[in-house]
Amino acid sequence: MKTFTPKPADLTHDWYIIDAKDVVLGRLAAQAAILLRGKNKPSFAPHADSGNHVIIINADKIALSGNKMGKELYSHSGRPGGLRRDSYAELLANKPERIVISAIKGMLPKNKLSKVQMGRLRVYAGEEHPHVSQNPQVFEIKQISQQAK
Template identity: 55%
Template sequence: MRTFTPRPADIQRSWYVVDAEDLVLGRVATEVARVLRGKHKPIFAPHVDTGDHVIIVNADKVVLTSNKAESKRVYRHSGFPGGIRSRSFGEELARSPEDTVRRTVRGMLPKNRLGRAQLKKLKVYAGPTHPHAAQNPQPLVIDGARRAV
């Protein structure tokens, strides 16, 4: 049996939109990463980018379970000795929700040039509007991502 390799002519890319209002960040990120990789398609191959485009709106209204907003930390380093900086996840989400959601999805993609190509198909917006209406995006339903109240 030979490894199936989809040809570029076989790949049909769709556009999906996700309304992240009151959805749990990690559960949204796993489903979005699955669609970006193309694992929902029967022609999926791990060495070819077969994924679709995803638009996330209302990224500023995403929620974190438990007390992760206060206890979880986001680190960055300047490259100089002693140059590590950290913020709480809640502060980072309030400062730049688009970058926070994009960083979460990026951690679930491959760490190579294929993952970087897949991440370029992700568009994140803090508000409810997006400029991609011409692509006619379909709503992506994410089951089990609603926060239990």
């Protein structure tokens, strides 16, 4: 039996939409990373870019488990004195997209392919998104937060 290696003509990039309302951040990030890498397809190969486009809506309504509201998200610009520190509570109020993007980025492999895959991720704080014409398939995460019940 020969090993199947997908060719660039075999690769398709589907569109998925995920509603993040009352979904725990880690569970959302794990499912989005699987879709971005294309691990849900039978033609998955780690070296080939078989990933999908992922749209996440309602990022401002995600559930943070544990004591994450008191923790902080760090990022560095690369310049001297460029360390940025924001708490999850103020990020959830002001820029919830940054929380979701950093969680998903941490679950992707650290290589050149992950930059291409992150380019296919779109995160929106509200219900509206400009990608209606792509006819995204709804990807439902069935297990929601215990606090939301």
